[in-house]
Amino acid sequence: MNTSPAHAASGLHAQVTDTQDAWNLATGRMTLADIADPALTQALQDTLNHKTKPLGSLGRLEDVALKIGQILGSTAPVLEQPQMVVFAGDHGLTARGISAFPSDVTWQMVENFLAGGAAVSVLSKQNGIALTVVDCGVNHDFLAGLPAGATRPGLQVRKASGAERGTADSSAQPAMTTSQRDQALQHGMELVKGLPGNALLLGEMGIGNTSAASMLLARLGGLDIAVCTGAGTGLDAPAVQRKTEVLREVLALHAEATAPLDALAAFGGFEIATMVGAVFQAARERRVIVVDGFIATSAIVVAHALQPHVLQRCVFAHRSGERGHEFMLQHLGVQALLDLGLRLGEGSGAALAWPLLEAACVVMRDMASFASAGVSTQTDEAHVPG
Numbered sequence: 083m084n085t086s087p088a089h090a091a092s093g094l095h096a097q098v099t100d101t102q103d104a105w106n107l108a109t110g111r112m113t114l115a116d117i118a119d120p121a122l123t124q125a126l127q128d129t130l131n132h133k134t135k136p137l138g139s140l141g142r143l144e145d146v147a148l149k150i151g152q153i154l155g156s157t158a159p160v161l162e163q164p165q166m167v168v169f170a171g172d173h174g175l176t177a178r179g180i181s182a183f184p185s186d187v188t189w190q191m192v193e194n195f196l197a198g199g200a201a202v203s204v205l206s207k208q209n210g211i212a213l214t215v216v217d218c219g220v221n222h223d224f225l226a227g228l229p230a231g232a233t234r235p236g237l238q239v240r241k242a243s244g245a246e247r248g249t250a251d252s253s254a255q256p257a258m259t260t261s262q263r264d265q266a267l268q269h270g271m272e273l274v275k276g277l278p279g280n281a282l283l284l285g286e287m288g289i290g291n292t293s294a295a296s297m298l299l300a301r302l303g304g305l306d307i308a309v310c311t312g313a314g315t316g317l318d319a320p321a322v323q324r325k326t327e328v329l330r331e332v333l334a335l336h337a338e339a340t341a342p343l344d345a346l347a348a349f350g351g352f353e354i355a356t357m358v359g360a361v362f363q364a365a366r367e368r369r370v371i372v373v374d375g376f377i378a379t380s381a382i383v384v385a386h387a388l389q390p391h392v393l394q395r396c397v398f399a400h401r402s403g404e405r406g407h408e409f410m411l412q413h414l415g416v417q418a419l420l421d422l423g424l425r426l427g428e429g430s431g432a433a434l435a436w437p438l439l440e441a442a443c444v445v446m447r448d449m450a451s452f453a454s455a456g457v458s459t460q461t462d463e464a465h466v467p468g
């Protein structure tokens with residue numbers, strides 16, 4: 083029997099989940115099926131080409147339609163119950179003055195997400211996207227004063243042990259221990275297992291996390307930290323210079339952390355590590371993964387370094403204004419959908435891109451073909467007079 087993925091998915095009945103264990107924490111090895119299916123790709127391309135429009139005239143929307151069709155294994159893809167997950171965590175490195183804002187903003191913004199007032203809250207609501215905030219290691223007790231075992235709507239508390247105050251200062255020691263990192267990865271996988279629907283939108287909150295993302299890019303992308311470092315929440319040019327020098331020092335301190343999981347533990351943060359676990363679980367379940375800006379993409383950089391097939395499941399929502407994001411996208415060899423100069427994070431860009439993913443599916447599913455609508459096709463010569 084031919085068990086190649088292409089065969090398994092021929093006739094447009096792609097396997098929906100991989101059967102293998104996707105992740106072996108003991109070895110750090112990851113398996114993920116190659117979902118590239120030439121037969122399905124051809125069927126999707128034919129479907130698009132027969133729609134009542136000049137060939138390719140819906141531009142990159144057609145690429146997105148094709149991608150979603152491949153992920154969901156269907157020429158009539160339906161996106162269901164999209165889930166925005168905002169991964170939150172604090173960073174010990176903020177002690178070195180690498181952000182324009184104090185760490186307390188992390189927990190205060192988590193409360194703002196829960197109250198419905200943040201950008202990601204209103205944009206998710208506008209687009210019918212469910213929002214979950216995950217405390218992966220915020221320096222705050224969101225359940226203080228509540229009876230033991232109580233929960234809060236929209237919040238999941240999944241701190242690795244010892245992560246109650248956030249990561250350690252990575253300029254003095256690794257941001258997290260390997261056991262904390264593995265717990266965070268596990269938490270990410272578990273939480274995705276518990277979510278409905280077939281699409282995961284990645285958001286994050288963590289003062290100082292552009293620094294972690296910059297260092298992950300520098301180390302795993304082999305780039306100088308200067309091109310990977312930007313203003314984050316709004317540092318001026320001299321402050322960006324100082325931030326760059328701090329990050330250069332941290333990279334030198336953890337010079338041995340070259341393997342993806344070692345780099346993740348060395349540079350952090352808990353929200354990024356939990357996101358990596360979530361990405362693997364979502365990829366394994368063939369959910370559409372909508373990647374937000376600089377920090378969310380850094381989680382994909384780590385995941386991709388471990389298992390490149392992860393990219394087959396990702397749609398990159400936008401190109402962030404944060405310096406370094408374009409290098410991240412280049413490193414991954416991907417193009418983002420929107421370019422709005424956003425530099426917020428939270429998942430705001432992913433929520434904004436969501437209607438385009440839905441539009442791509444509607445085109446693929448519902449547009450008439452030349453044959454069904456009785457519209458004449460292109461002339462053989464394909465010459466336009468004049």
Ligand SMILES: Cc1cc2ncn([C@H]3O[C@H](COP(=O)(O)O)[C@@H](O)[C@H]3O)c2cc1C
Nearest residue numbers: 181183287288289290291292314315427428
């Ligand atoms: C009020 C406020 C809301 C935010 N929402 C997202 N971020 C963004 O800024 C932070 C990263 O930037 P840096 O590395 O410079 O600290 C992250 O929390 C990110 O999600 C915010 C930042 C602020 C100040």
Ligand SMILES: O=C(O)c1cccnc1
Nearest residue numbers: 375376377402425426427
């Ligand atoms: O692109 C992002 O995700 C971003 C940029 C700046 C600050 N926070 C997040």
